[in-house]
Amino acid sequence: MTKLRCILLLGFSVMVATSFWYLTDTTDTWQQELSLYISTPQSEVVASSVVAINVSKSRSDFLNHFGGKEWLLEGEGIVSDLGDGKFIFSLIYPQRILLIEAxxxxxxxxxxxxxxxxxxxxxxxxxxxxxxxxxxxxIAFMDINDPSSVVEVQPNNLEKVFGKGYFLTRATIEKTSKAPTRGQLAYTLPWWKEYQKSGRHFDGEMHKLTFVHSTLPQILTTSAFAAGRK
Structure with a gap:
């Protein structure tokens, strides 16, 4: 093998290695626990859930310009039992940036x-x-057995939905080593597994598209509350 061929082979090997390095992703993974502190007429209720975050980013600025970062979530939103048959739930998104913003x-x-x-x-x-x-x-369900009874709950006005004496006093988030939350939704909502399997929206229909004027039951599916492994 001539000296020139050796140099060319070495250069090609370096080019392949560099290309591979640029095409691979850097990955960060962590679990974060979101907690709600709710004052009720009886006592303070603290409810939490843990979501695992996995974010991948290409080392190539050129590729990131077109593809950006990939965020994967695993876990469930919060289920908070306020007593007297009243529950408050949180959607799982936009948890991916919640700890960073906080x-x-x-x-x-x-x-x-x-x-x-x-x-x-x-x-x-x-x-x-x-x-x-x-x-x-x-959100809350005016009838826990009826997904179409879903209503939005404003964090600064729980009394509008739950009545006098209900206040969201604090919310916190922290990194944790706990496993992602699983099973709270299926345990609390008797229709959860059926709707999760079918993919139906909370109005009972299969909508291919939703619009600005769509109602909350027409928009929501179980994927708004849980992500990752079922």
Whole structure:
């Protein structure tokens, strides 16, 4: 083998290795626990759920320009039993950025690059307050046996749905080693497994499209509350 062929082969090997490095993703994974503190006429109720976050990002800025980052979630939203047959539920989205935004709001990190945010998540060991307006959507069922009875609950006005003496006083989020929450929704909602299997919307229909004027039961499916392994 000539010296020139050796140089060309070495150059090709370096090019292949570099291309492979650029085409592979960097991945960060963590679990985060969101908690709601709710004052009721009887007592304070604290309810939590854990969601696992997996975010992949290509090392190539060129590829990121077209594909961006991929976020995968596993777990369920919160199920909070307020007593007297009253429950409040949270959707699972937009949990993927909730811890990052809460840390920014608390002044623990600045608004930075993806790499800076991930580094802050890795080092995070604090319980952080979440602004109530940034919580995932909260909902309730006027009849726990009827998914079409779903209504939105405003975090600053629980009394409108549940009556006098119900207040959401605080919400927190933290990184945790706990496993993602599973089974709370199926345990609480008798129709959950049927709707999860069929993919029906909460009005009982199979909608291919939803529109701006669609009602909440027409929009929601079980995938709004749970993600990942079933």
């Amino acid at each position: 840390m920014q709001d608390a002044g623990l990190i600045s608004v930075g690059s993806h790499e800076e945010n991930m580094d802050a998540i890795r080092k995070s060991d604090q319980v952080v307050d979440v602004a109530l307006i940034k919580l995932p959507k909260l």
